[in-house]
Amino acid sequence: MTFSLLVCAQLLLLKLVRCNIDPTQAYERFFDLDGVGNVKLYWKYTDTHITFELHGQTTGWIGIGFSPTGGMRGADIIVGWVKNGNAVISDRHGVGNTFPPRDDQQNVELLTGAECNGWTMLKFVRPLRTCDENDRQITKNTMKVIYAFGAADPTDDDLTPINYHRMNKGVRSMILLEGPRFVTPLVPSETHSSFDILNNVSAIPARKTYYNCMLVRLPTLPTKHHVIKFEPLIQPGNERFVHHMLLHLCTKNEKDVTLLNTNHECYRLTSPADFSDCVQIIAAWAVGGGPHILPPHVGYPLGNTSEPVYAMLEMHYDNPNLISGVSDQSGMRIYYTPELRQYDVGILTIGQxxxxxxxxxxxxxxxxxxxxxxxxxxxxxxxxxxxxxxxxxxxxxxxxxxxxxxxxxxxxxxxxxxxxxxxxxxxxxxxxxxxxxxxxxxxxxxxxxxxxxxxxxxxxxxxxxxxxxxxxxxxxxxxxxxxxxxxxxxxxxxxxxxxxxxxxx
CATH class of the missing domain: 2.60.120.230 (Jelly Rolls)
Structure with a gap:
């Protein structure tokens, strides 16, 4: 009896492990395609190929594509499913707002697939460039990635028009090659701390464009530290207003402390004179972006006697519909470490x-x-x-x-x-x-x-x-x-x- 229970427990454990829909390996790059965690894309690449791992909260088919415009027409589409324990992948192309036909030349290779607990996972690889006129080349440019999924697997061996996704779809702009490494962990041997710099705008002006500047005091640190990551903190519901933000370091350490944490319009003759020396950018974020993690051998210097004491948070609000009465507490979270890295990093603004x-x-x-x-x-x-x-x-x-x-x-x-x-x-x-x-x-x-x-x-x-x-x-x-x-x-x-x-x- 004891042996039987042990065997059953082992089989149950094995089943749970096999049903794990976590990524099959460590990836540096990840994107939440639908923004709510129901369609997740992980990937890596070499000089010749790109490997995707697609997770979708469905027990039906799921697919992604690369589109010239964000629609289906002219898109290079990859669709797959797991049916009766067997994973299937197919290379297709978009001809309009209907189900995509298969390519004559299949340039995608299935690596593995699984389905459990309401999720489907497909891992596959394709060349960055092919000679198929129905395929789009994967480049370093911003690409429009479309995604879709269905509630059920195909009835037969392939998709038919009845499997068209209807409303379960979306499109996201992404940089697939040389994009940000969102999944890269911070160096585990380092000690990490963070601080938040948040706006306190009581009402975003009803103007198409408004730049808000706020002077802040940086944390008092006894020795030199390195900033190694920053990420945006956008107040929920204000995503359409916050266009970009910059954190500028100020070179002068003598400031009017009554200006701290107060809001002023940037780039005006009436802007406080104490803002004029705040030009060194330590962190920059713009609409659509995510966290930024510095490589493990560099960090931005912070905290010793020769480094700035004050910083200025610049926020660009975009309000084309002239909506009034919207308050905002968006800003940035800055991560830093006392374990100094090999090099001090800088940010250089170039252009016009x-x-x-x-x-x-x-x-x-x-x-x-x-x-x-x-x-x-x-x-x-x-x-x-x-x-x-x-x-x-x-x-x-x-x-x-x-x-x-x-x-x-x-x-x-x-x-x-x-x-x-x-x-x-x-x-x-x-x-x-x-x-x-x-x-x-x-x-x-x-x-x-x-x-x-x-x-x-x-x-x-x-x-x-x-x-x-x-x-x-x-x-x-x-x-x-x-x-x-x-x-x-x-x-x-x-x-x-x-x-x-x-x-x-």
Whole structure:
């Protein structure tokens, strides 16, 4: 009797273990596709292939696709299911808002699949690039990933029109290659602490664009520490208002303490003078982005006597419908450690100076480019100042507004153009996620950088100026690099008179 009970207990345990729908391995990259945890995507990649693990809260079929527009037409679609204990995967293509037919050439390989407790898991691999006209290439650009699932498996051996997903669907913009490592844990041997910096805006102004700045005092730390992660804290319900936020360090440690934790409009002549030296960016987040984890060998310095005491939280509120009476306590959580890493990291803002006189975009043009340079002389001067002959870029992100379509950071050395440091030919204003470079890029003394922004103003009937408002434009890149040099901003703009002459004004 005892032996029988033991065997039954072991079989029950085995069944529970086999029914585990946790990821089958450790992944650095993860995305909650539907935003509520019902459709989860994990992935990894090599130079030639990408492996996906798709989890869906359904006992029916589930699929993802890569779409040129966010719809089904022209999409490269992968659908699978687990039926009677057997997993199935299929390579398909979208022809419209109907069920997708199978490709003649199947370029997806099933690795494993399981179903239990109301969940289905499929793990599969496909090449980054194929020769099939029905497949889309997986690139470093922002890609529109569509997903869908059904309540039941196919009745027969394959999908039929009756299996069309109806309302169980969605689309998300994602960076699959060199995107953020959301699943990467913090270094386990380190001691970690965190602090929150939160706004206390009683009412977001009923204006299309509003920049709020708030001065805060950083934690008092007895020795130097390293910031190693930050993440956004968006007040639930305010996601549509919070467009981006920046945490600036202030170089002067003498401040009017009555300004602490009070709200002021940024970039105005009436803004407090104590804000003027708060320009060094320590953390940056924009709409659609997630947490940012620094590589394990770098951290942003914080806490010793030579480091700033104060910081300024800048928040861009986007309120196109002029809604009034909305309060906000959004902000950032900053993680830090006393175990110093090998290098101090810095963030360098490059591109075009942001003011209404720096450039304009004519209307009704499908492609118009702006350029913002970081000259070799600027980089060389600050490298000499700390005695280094190069810096290394570990990541960054690109930024423009509604007209931006293609953005890149060019890298120039001795008159020769090297591979782009950052590039996105499918820029999405609503998904401004950071890039974590697979290989660090070395910028040497004498190198120059240039941000190029390609705009589409086909839908505009008047000129668009550079500026802070969402309807204005920007052309910026933010590079995370090490070792840290005494340079925060490296921007240029055209001469106004030459610009006006060019447009015949």
């Amino acid at each position: 100076i942001v003011n209404s006189y720096s450039n304009i975009i004519p209307p009704t043009i499908s492609s118009f480019k702006h350029y913002g340079d970081c000259p070799a002389e600027c980089l060389e001067t600050v490298m000499d100042e700390i005695g280094v002959d190069h810096i290394k870029v570990v990541g960054g992100f690109l930024h423009s507004h509604l007209l931006g379509r293609k953005l890149r950071v060019r890298h120039l050395r001795n008159g020769t153009e090297l591979p782009n440091i950052l590039r996105d030919d499918s820029y999405d204003f609503d998904y401004q996620e950071g890039h974590s470079l697979t290989e660090e890029v070395i910028i040497r003394k004498g190198d120059a950088l240039q941000v190029v922004c390609d705009y589409d103003s086909s839908g505009r009937s008047t000129y668009t100026t550079v500026g802070l408002a969402t309807e204005n434009e920007m052309c910026l890149g933010f590079l995370t690099y090490y070792p840290k040099v005494p340079l925060s901003i490296c921007e240029t703009s055209p001469y106004l008179l030459e610009l006006l002459q060019y447009f015949g004004v």
